[in-house]
Amino acid sequence: MKVILSDDHRAHFPDGEVYEGSFVRPFECPERWDHVVAALDAAGFVDRYxxxxxxxxxxxxIHDPAYVEFLRTFWEDWTAAGHTGDAIPTMFPVRGLRNDRVPVEPDGRLGYFALAAETAITAGTWQAASAAAAIAQTGQRLVAGGSPVAFGLCRPPGHHASSDQFGGYCFLNNAAIAAEGFLVDGADRVAVLDIDFHHGNGTQSIFWERADVLFTSLHGHPADAFPYFLGYEDETGAGPGGGHTANYPMRPGIGFDAWGTALGDACRRILAHRPDALVVSLGVDTFEGDPISFFRLAATDYLEVGRRIGALGLPTLYVMEGGYAVAEIGTNTVNVLSGHLEA
Structure with missing residues (x-):
């Protein structure tokens, strides 16, 4: 198992996030990375890049060039306008407002490109986000070059980032960038399997009208869980992408039996797509002890998750998404990777 990682993730760590009406320490924190690395060390995953x-x-x-330029340069504009704290969006182009004009003033521009208010831009956001995307690209190249499986320890995560919006702790869509990379390098078809607790709204929207990328997602039902406004079963793609999106929304309290049934169906869809490569958005916030989810998977269940994905027999790249039970994120992540190698 080749592992790709970078210390550049530490450049991004906001002072706080808005959560259930309070300003709290971000759940998406550098310690998550530290615990995963410690578990990788303990399990002998030492082939590092x-x-x-x-x-x-x-x-x-994958991303609108204007959006990429916004991410790359916004902090300079923010501080030039006299701001000293993290850039937190507060105004959005919601129903009844225009979204065909990008404001010049930094607060307006921030809201234009934002999905939600919980995700801040800091002085080091571009450094960390671009490094995470580079990790996904490097893992993709390793797998395209013949490695059967690789793991990109991406932080910040990416699956909520659409072509031109950040949010849900995500800025660049690492999984989508990797999937597109496989196609550029000669693949005819790619599948993305998103097993994070939260729906991968960004990845779905990016490939919504594409037939060459199958997107499947197992997640908390949008009636109950972020991002709330996407992820229903009746969303199946449009145009050439019709039938190439498959959502498995699930209600609070489900354990591995029901979740595993959905995974089995997603795996059958993946095989029917006949992909040349598989990208897995690996979130372990489905864990029973996660502070911001409501599924009930146990640590040992992640071994079986990895076995089932490995049994597909596809060249596979895992990219890290969520998981906020910090003390357990390493064990749960390594269990998936270990299960894959057992298959």
Whole structure:
């Protein structure tokens, strides 16, 4: 198992986030990375790689160039306007407002490109987000080059980032960038399996009209869980992408039996798609002890998750998404990877 990681993630750590009416310490924190690395060390996952330089020409195949430029330069504009704290969006182009004009003033521009108010931009956001995307690209190249499986320890995560919006702790969509990379490098079809607790709204929207990428997602029902406004079963794609999106929303309290049934169906859809490569958005916030989810998977269940994905027999890249039970994130992540190798 090749592992790609970078210390650049530490550059991004906001002072806090808005959660249930309070300003709290961010759940998406650097310690998550530390615990995963410690578990990788303990399990003997020592084949480590630093990411290659970010290929921006591939990033803009997924993300609007104006959005990428916003992420790259916004902190300079924010501080030039006299702001000293983290940039937290507070105004959005919601129903009844125009979204065809990008404001010049930094607060307006921030809201234009934002999905939600819990995600702040800091002085080091671009450094960390671009490194996470570079990790995904490097892992993709390793798998495309013949490695059967790799793990990109991406932080910040990416699956909530759409072509031109950040939110849900995400800025660049690492999984989508990797999937597109496989296609650029010669794959005819790719599948994305999102097993994070939260729906991968960004990935779904990016590939909504694409037939060459199958998107499948197992997640908390949007009636109950972030991001609330996408992730229903009747969302199946549009145009050439019709039938190439499959959502498995599930209600509070479900354990591995029901969740595993959904995984089995998703795996059958993946095999029917006949992909040349598989990208797994690996979130372990489905864990029973996670502070911001409501599924009930146990630590040992993640071994079986990995076995089932490994049994697909596909060249596979795992990219890290969520998981906020910090003390257990390492064990749960490594269990998935270990199960994959057992398959």
């Amino acid at each position: 630093e990411p290659q330089p970010l290929a921006l020409d591939r990033v803009v195949r």
